[in-house]
Amino acid sequence: MTERSQTWHIVKQPQGICEIVPSEQITEDNQEINNLEITEKWGPFTSQGDAIARRIGLIRAGKCQPQ
Numbered sequence: 001m002t003e004r005s006q007t008w009h010i011v012k013q014p015q016g017i018c019e020i021v022p023s024e025q026i027t028e029d030n031q032e033i034n035n036l037e038i039t040e041k042w043g044p045f046t047s048q049g050d051a052i053a054r055r056i057g058l059i060r061a062g063k064c065q066p067q
Helices: 048-060
Strands: 008-012 016-021 042-044
Touching: 008 048, 016 048, 042 048
Parallel strands: none
Antiparallel strands: 008 016, 008 042
């Protein structure tokens, strides 16, 4: 059995807030995470740090609202 390394996604909610979530909480056919609707998704990112840096870039570009 092969072990899959952890990856991360950035998901945007209808309110414009973007969250960083582990990949096991999201699948390509599932557009909800913990009952949150997803309007856009970026990733996967190989580290949480990469996802955080990308989220900062999305906030600066006006694509996401800060929490």
